[in-house]
Amino acid sequence: MTKIRNPEITRKKLIDALQRLVDGDPERLTGKYKINVKSVQEEAGLSLGSAYRYPDVMDTITLAKQAQAKKAGNVRKRSISTDLERLKEEKSKEKRLKDKYRKELDVASQRLDKAYAEQTMQLTAMFNFLDIEDKIKLLRESKPKVVRIK
Numbered sequence: 001m002t003k004i005r006n007p008e009i010t011r012k013k014l015i016d017a018l019q020r021l022v023d024g025d026p027e028r029l030t031g032k033y034k035i036n037v038k039s040v041q042e043e044a045g046l047s048l049g050s051a052y053r054y055p056d057v058m059d060t061i062t063l064a065k066q067a068q069a070k071k072a073g074n075v076r077k078r079s080i081s082t083d084l085e086r087l088k089e090e091k092s093k094e095k096r097l098k099d100k101y102r103k104e105l106d107v108a109s110q111r112l113d114k115a116y117a118e119q120t121m122q123l124t125a126m127f128n129f130l131d132i133e134d135k136i137k138l139l140r141e142s143k144p145k146v147v148r149i150k
Helices: 007-023 037-044 055-072 080-129 132-142
Strands: none
Touching: 007 037, 007 055, 037 055
């Protein structure tokens, strides 16, 4: 047995369910609820997603949702200028962090260069203390062994 869909009956069910929710007298929902698409569909006894086929009902639900939010005082009062200010602050914070990390990198690079120079000087000094025979032996041992490839 297949269901016969009648769009007008479904639309009326959705509108009636929305009105019951707005009036605070739901038939199916209990407890606290918010006015949104899901609660309207549940109150109407329809499957989830059925309201999305009716753009006019969706607009009505959105308006009712906004009205409920205004009554509760949960309206987001965010303007473009506050968003712009927030983004500018974030950008300046990121720039400060970037500059800080760049300075830290420069300091670390300088320390590394200094350590490398000190190590080279120490190795040179140690090499100069060796006798000539030891120098020759050390140089021969440190040469990489070259293997001929045929």
